[in-house]
Amino acid sequence: MFKPFIGSAAAGGTKWFLRDVFGIGVILSFACVGFVLFPNNLSLLTRIVGIALLVLSLDLITGHCGVATLGQSAVFGAGAYLAGIAAVRWGINDPLLMIAFGAIGGAIVAALSGVIILRGHGLTQLVLSIAIAQMLQQIANKASAYTGGSDGLAGIDPLPIFGLFVINLWGRATYALAIVLVVLVFIFLRILTRSPFGMLCRGIKDDPVRARAMGASVRGTLLKAYVISGAVAGMGGALTAISTQVVGLDSLSFQLSAQSLVMLVLGGAGTLYGALIGAVSFVLFEDFVSAANPFHWLTIVGALLVAVVLFAPKGLYGEAVALADRMKRDRL
Amino acid sequence: MVQTFFSIAVDAFAFGMVLFVITIGMSMTMGLMRVVNLAHGAFAMIGGYVASYAIQALDFGYATALLIAICTTIVVAIPIERLLYRRIYRAPELTQVLMTIGITFCIIGIANYIAGPTLKIIPLPEFLRGPVDLGFRSIAAYKLSAIAIGGGVAIALWFLIERTAFGVYIRATVDNAAMAGSLGVNAKLIYAASFAIAVGLAALGGIVGAQMMPIEPYYALRYMVMFLVVVSIGGAGSIRGALVACLLLGAIDTTGRFFVPEYGEFFSYLAVVVLVSLFPNGLLARAA
Numbered sequence: 001m002f003k004p005f006i007g008s009a010a011a012g013g014t015k016w017f018l019r020d021v022f023g024i025g026v027i028l029s030f031a032c033v034g035f036v037l038f039p040n041n042l043s044l045l046t047r048i049v050g051i052a053l054l055v056l057s058l059d060l061i062t063g064h065c066g067v068a069t070l071g072q073s074a075v076f077g078a079g080a081y082l083a084g085i086a087a088v089r090w091g092i093n094d095p096l097l098m099i100a101f102g103a104i105g106g107a108i109v110a111a112l113s114g115v116i117i118l119r120g121h122g123l124t125q126l127v128l129s130i131a132i133a134q135m136l137q138q139i140a141n142k143a144s145a146y147t148g149g150s151d152g153l154a155g156i157d158p159l160p161i162f163g164l165f166v167i168n169l170w171g172r173a174t175y176a177l178a179i180v181l182v183v184l185v186f187i188f189l190r191i192l193t194r195s196p197f198g199m200l201c202r203g204i205k206d207d208p209v210r211a212r213a214m215g216a217s218v219r220g221t222l223l224k225a226y227v228i229s230g231a232v233a234g235m236g237g238a239l240t241a242i243s244t245q246v247v248g249l250d251s252l253s254f255q256l257s258a259q260s261l262v263m264l265v266l267g268g269a270g271t272l273y274g275a276l277i278g279a280v281s282f283v284l285f286e287d288f289v290s291a292a293n294p295f296h297w298l299t300i301v302g303a304l305l306v307a308v309v310l311f312a313p314k315g316l317y318g319e320a321v322a323l324a325d326r327m328k329r330d331r332l
Numbered sequence: 333m334v335q336t337f338f339s340i341a342v343d344a345f346a347f348g349m350v351l352f353v354i355t356i357g358m359s360m361t362m363g364l365m366r367v368v369n370l371a372h373g374a375f376a377m378i379g380g381y382v383a384s385y386a387i388q389a390l391d392f393g394y395a396t397a398l399l400i401a402i403c404t405t406i407v408v409a410i411p412i413e414r415l416l417y418r419r420i421y422r423a424p425e426l427t428q429v430l431m432t433i434g435i436t437f438c439i440i441g442i443a444n445y446i447a448g449p450t451l452k453i454i455p456l457p458e459f460l461r462g463p464v465d466l467g468f469r470s471i472a473a474y475k476l477s478a479i480a481i482g483g484g485v486a487i488a489l490w491f492l493i494e495r496t497a498f499g500v501y502i503r504a505t506v507d508n509a510a511m512a513g514s515l516g517v518n519a520k521l522i523y524a525a526s527f528a529i530a531v532g533l534a535a536l537g538g539i540v541g542a543q544m545m546p547i548e549p550y551y552a553l554r555y556m557v558m559f560l561v562v563v564s565i566g567g568a569g570s571i572r573g574a575l576v577a578c579l580l581l582g583a584i585d586t587t588g589r590f591f592v593p594e595y596g597e598f599f600s601y602l603a604v605v606v607l608v609s610l611f612p613n614g615l616l617a618r619a620a
Contacts (some may be wrong), residue, residue: 016406016613022449025429062426064375068425068426068429070429085344100378107362116422116605116609119609119612120608120609120612122424122425123368124564124608124612125562126368126425127560127564127608128605128606128609130557130560130606131561131601131604131605132605132609133603134557134597134601135598135601135602135605138597138598138601139594139598142594142595142598206617227463254557255553258433260432261426261429261431262430295441295444295445295449295549296441296445296504297441298437298438298441299437299438299440299441299445300438300441300444300445301434301437302433302435302436302437302438302439302441303434304434305430305433305434305437306416306431306435306438308421308430308433309427309429309430309434310416310419313427314601
């Protein structure tokens with residue numbers, strides 16, 4: 001079966017550019033709507049953005065590269081912890097520097113663990129990714145001199161952004177930082193996935209044997225993508241650390257990895273937009289339902305997951321696009 | 333010194349055997365239907381709940397409750413197999429993982445709704461409570477029984493798969509489902525029967541191991557990773573592989589907990605990474 005490596009997204013010069021400008025406009029207007037609707041709960045919105053960065057990073061490595069991982073919290077938590085340690089232990093309190101530290105932490109852990117995880121395939125890959133995330137959680141628990149252990153790393157006190165915008169309980173400055181960050185990351189990932197590198201990633205996902213036969217280095221390409229993905233997730237972790245001013249062991253948990261995968265599949269893997277939609281709808285819905293009863297929430301998520309796998313394997317965004325395409329074709 | 337070593341060895345052996353009884357079914361379904369069933373632990377949990385209810389609320393004896401629990405779990409599982417699992421056999425791993433995590437979440441939520449978040453106790457019968465004197469040492473009777481049940485399950489499964497007509501059908505379906513089908517083997521029936529056996533064994537393991545792995549709603553999630561790890565190290569569908577993997581991991585886990593408890597499960601997971609990297613197809617995998 002012949003599958004062209006160049007997806008339809010690459011076709012049409014200015015069309016996709018306009019569409020992306022429109023997409024970013026939609027993201028920004030949603031950010032404004034959130035600000036207007038929940039002015040007293042901006043920390044929740046900032047948490048959503050942090051999680052959205054994690055899901056975007058997962059979309060890059062799982063949705064675009066086809067790497068099966070249930071350990072993405074490892075890079076998210078590494079970013080959160082390195083940013084937190086930089087602030088609490090080394091006195092580096094500038095939020096932008098903390099985010100840079102988060103990216104570095106995520107990238108380093110991704111580079112080290114990627115060498116091991118990318119050796120496996122399918123089930124082996126899943127188990128390796130889980131085991132490495134669990135090991136990291138144990139290390140964070142044990143190295144309490146640096147990480148605060150099971151009490152969490154408290155006392156993160158970020159300076160004003162650019163020395164101007166004070167980070168306080170209202171969280172307006174943090175929210176603005178979060179939105180700028182996620183838009184920049186989104187633009188970067190959009191360019192990356194459209195680049196020849198991104199096409200090579202999708203080619204490897206579709207058929208690694210053929211990609212290798214073309215002369216591409218499969219493992220090298222995947223490792224690069226994994227490091228980039230780690231940096232993105234690490235920034236999400238750092239953002240969460242800045243916003244909540246504490247880093248806990250749960251940022252390295254298996255539950256977080258599993259949840260981020262659920263969000264990605266719910267929104268639609270391999271589209272970036274799907275990652276954002278999945279993260280936003282999942283966390284908002286969770287906040288809404290689990291306030292009533294956390295166990296009902298678990299039942300609903302489970303049922304939702306089964307339903308998505310059976311009836312909407314492309315996720316919310318993917319199915320919506322497919323529906324729109326079908327309607328357009330019917331009209332012609 | 334010898335005393336400590338002996339008691340650790342017994343604990344490790346008993347724990348490994350319980351692990352084996354629970355996970356061998358998961359390994360079977362993975363070898364036969366090519367499905368990564370992360371909800372397997374949830375079925376063990378259902379078995380534990382039913383047994384606890386049957387003994388404590390309905391006053392059944394231990395053995396009767398065991399049978400009731402296993403049958404109930406199978407009755408619950410068959411429609412799930414028919415409606416949900418059958419659609420994801422041989423699907424990509426990630427799809428299966430998502431679906432079975434979803435099923436696990438549902439079962440956890442429902443278990444909590446019905447039984448509440450508290451720990452459920454399965455009282456042991458009189459003859460399993462005390463220690464058993466082996467002449468030179470004494471061992472807790474329930475540990476001995478867990479070891480015996482694990483051994484019995486291993487032998488019975490080996491006999492079933494290698495020596496009976498049903499086992500021939502299973503092996504034929506594993507090797508080539510289409511060919512076996514054209515020779516008159518009803519693959520769907522084989523799948524359903526194997527799934528029932530796997531789930532029944534999970535329930536048995538959940539009840540027998542309730543002293544070591546207490547029954548509560550998050551049981552299914554708490555041990556999910558451990559079960560998955562055992563199966564992937566043992567290799568799909570290999571009884572010997574699963575047995576070796578369970579005993580090995582049981583030993584590593586128990587010794588680690590005893591000697592370096594402050595490092596938690598770090599060494600277990602380190603061992604997992606090393607083992608999985610060295611044997612990506614499992615320790616003693618059947619050639620695919």
